[in-house]
Amino acid sequence: xxxxxxxxxxxxxxxxxxxxxxxxxxxxxxxxxxxxxxxxxxxxxxxxxxxxxxxxxxxxxxxxxxxxxxxxxxxxxxxxxxxxxxxxxxxxxxxxxxxxxxxxxxxxxxxxxxxxxxxxxxxxxxxxxxxxxxxxxxxxxxxxxxxxxxxxxxxxxxxxxxxxxxxxxxxxxxxxxxxxxxxxxxxxxxxxxxxxxxxxxxxxxxxxxxxxxxxxxxxxxxxxxxxxxxxxxxxxxxxxxxxxxxxxxxxxxxxxxxxxxxxxxxxxxxxxxxxxxxxxxxxxxxxxxxxxxxxxxxxxxxxxxxxxxxxxxxxxxxxxxxxxxxxxxxxxxxxxxxxxxxxxxxxxxxxxxxxxxxxxxxxxxxxxxxxxxxxxxxxxxxxxxxxxxxxxxxxxxxxxxxxxxxxxxxxxxxxxxxxxxxxxxxxxxxxxxxxxxxxxxxxxxxxxxxxxxxxxxxxxxxxxxxxxxxxxxxxxxxxxxxxxx
Ligand code: MSP
Numbered sequence: 153x154x155x156x157x158x159x160x161x162x163x164x165x166x167x168x169x170x171x172x173x174x175x176x177x178x179x180x181x182x183x184x185x186x187x188x189x190x191x192x193x194x195x196x197x198x199x200x201x202x203x204x205x206x207x208x209x210x211x212x213x214x215x216x217x218x219x220x221x222x223x224x225x226x227x228x229x230x231x232x233x234x235x236x237x238x239x240x241x242x243x244x245x246x247x248x249x250x251x252x253x254x255x256x257x258x259x260x261x262x263x264x265x266x267x268x269x270x271x272x273x274x275x276x277x278x279x280x281x282x283x284x285x286x287x288x289x290x291x292x293x294x295x296x297x298x299x300x301x302x303x304x305x306x307x308x309x310x311x312x313x314x315x316x317x318x319x320x321x322x323x324x325x326x327x328x329x330x331x332x333x334x335x336x337x338x339x340x341x342x343x344x345x346x347x348x349x350x351x352x353x354x355x356x357x358x359x360x361x362x363x364x365x366x367x368x369x370x371x372x373x374x375x376x377x378x379x380x381x382x383x384x385x386x387x388x389x390x391x392x393x394x395x396x397x398x399x400x401x402x403x404x405x406x407x408x409x410x411x412x413x414x415x416x417x418x419x420x421x422x423x424x425x426x427x428x429x430x431x432x433x434x435x436x437x438x439x440x441x442x443x444x445x446x447x448x449x450x451x452x453x454x455x456x457x458x459x460x461x462x463x464x465x466x467x468x469x470x471x472x473x474x475x476x477x478x479x480x481x482x483x484x485x486x487x488x489x490x491x492x493x494x495x496x497x498x499x500x501x502x503x504x505x506x507x508x509x510x511x512x513x514x515x516x517x518x519x520x521x522x523x524x525x526x527x528x529x530x531x532x533x534x535x536x537x538x539x540x541x542x543x544x545x546x547x548x549x550x551x552x553x554x555x556x557x558x559x560x561x562x563x564x565x566x567x568x569x570x571x572x573x574x575x576x577x578x579x580x581x582x583x584x585x586x587x588x589x590x591x592x593x594x595x596x597x598x599x600x601x602x603x604x605x606x607x608x609x610x611x612x613x614x615x616x617x618x619x620x621x622x623x624x625x626x627x628x629x630x631x632x633x634x635x636x637x
Contacts, residue, residue, distance in 0.1 A: 161192035161199045162408040166416050167206040170230035171215040179466040183482045186243045190610030195548040200408050202394050204249030208369045209383045211285050223368050241475050242613045249394045252369050260393025261386050267435035273319040279359045282308035288383045315359040323430040324355040336439045340489040343445040347425040360385045388428045412440035447491030476612050477503040483611045484560035512634035515619050527594045534602040543607050566604040
């Protein structure tokens with residue numbers, strides 16, 4: 153056990169743009185945060201897991217318009233669809249924040265704006281330049297290729313408008329120092345170096361508002377109803393508004409801030425590792441502890457795109473190997489901080505090797521021996537052994553390093569070692585000549601299997617309680633939990 157067991161654990165996904173169906177990258181981010189949150193709960197840390205939807209954006213407005221829907225009705229529909237997918241994937245969020253929600257979010261944003269203003273960091277100006285609606289970001293000419301955003305490959309709009317600006321440049325040195333010293337840990341190292349190079353070049357002040365056009369999904373600038381707060385200036389605040397920042401009910405904020413770990417994709421690094429720390433510093437608040445930057449998932453070695461026909465739909469994968477098959481693949485086979493490779497065949501192979509075989513097959517073999525040789529097993533005792541403490545300590549350590557793949561491999565290597573142990577000792581043969589000895593071996597195997605299974609629950613939140621129940625009631629499952637596909 154580590155001495156960190158009571159340290160609060162706060163993990164966040166990016167809030168997703170609800171302008172289309174959630175794709176596999178979104179399912180991946182939510183699942184990885186979910187596994188980390190469940191690991192934290194499993195080792196006894198007070199945990200808060202936040203996810204949600206980034207609703208106050210122009211691109212959402214445009215999609216709703218194109219579908220001929222009123223924007224809030226469209227957003228309600230989208231939120232229900234996303235929550236349904238998250239439910240299927242067993243995503244155990246404590247809160248699903250929606251940035252159009254005045255109670256959950258707007259007060260925090262207003263408080264943030266007022267603090268920046270009070271610090272003298274908001275000033276009026278006019279913006280002349282480009283804007284990519286895909287990124288919801290202001291662009292310079294050198295960011296564009298033939299007038300198009302390189303990420304979205306769509307033409308950027310040219311804008312000339314009144315904006316309020318945020319004095320981000322003022323905080324460059326402080327942000328740089330915090331990242332250099334790991335006070336704000338940006339991981340992996342390559343991303344830390346990338347953001348440090350950006351900071352080295354200098355930070356410009358940024359536009360922090362846009363003219364307001366009467367849309368329902370916007371938060372107005374305090375004391376100027378002609379301007380709406382820039383969507384990223386509003387969205388980033390979700391990480392603290394969700395905890396009650398800016399309201400009287402801010403116990404969550406007091407408990408969990410600044411223990412935050414923000415898991416993000418590499419395409420939104422600058423927003424999180426430059427603009428967000430700048431806002432927090434200006435507001436007199438502490439910086440989050442960590443920014444974990446995932447790669448982008450690819451399929452067949454290429455970025456997923458509709459035109460290449462290599463887009464993987466999470467629902468199709470769930471239909472193929474079940475929600476836990478997909479969760480397992482993400483946790484075990486896609487390194488968190490790298491570009492991961494995902495194909496239908498890889499998912500299928502991993503499922504069959506580790507869930508149908510692996511834990512699935514092992515459950516059957518052990519249960520069968522336990523029942524037919526009448527081996528007694530007490531789960532109270534099983535949760536109170538030196539081995540249990542050892543695995544508990546290892547899980548806490550993997551959690552400390554946010555090493556989901558390492559953790560998944562550790563647990564599944566444990567299962568594999570029980571398979572080897574069965575092969576080597578052959579209790580089914582031994583039982584015929586020395587039943588007491590065979591029973592003793594199976595009993596030891598059960599202690600190990602029970603412990604590993606318990607700590608596999610962050611990955612298999614549905615299957616593990618089922619397996620444990622069958623051990624406790626000493627019954628074979630009617631049909632295998634993880635059927636071979
Ligand atoms: N709304 C913003 C985030 C605001 S956070 C205050 C946003 N939303 S998004 O829906 O476009 O993207 C959400 C996350 O999904 C990003 O972290 C992005 O990197 C991630 N992914 C998008 N495509 C992905 C893959 N192909 N693979 C892995 N993650 C992917 O940005």
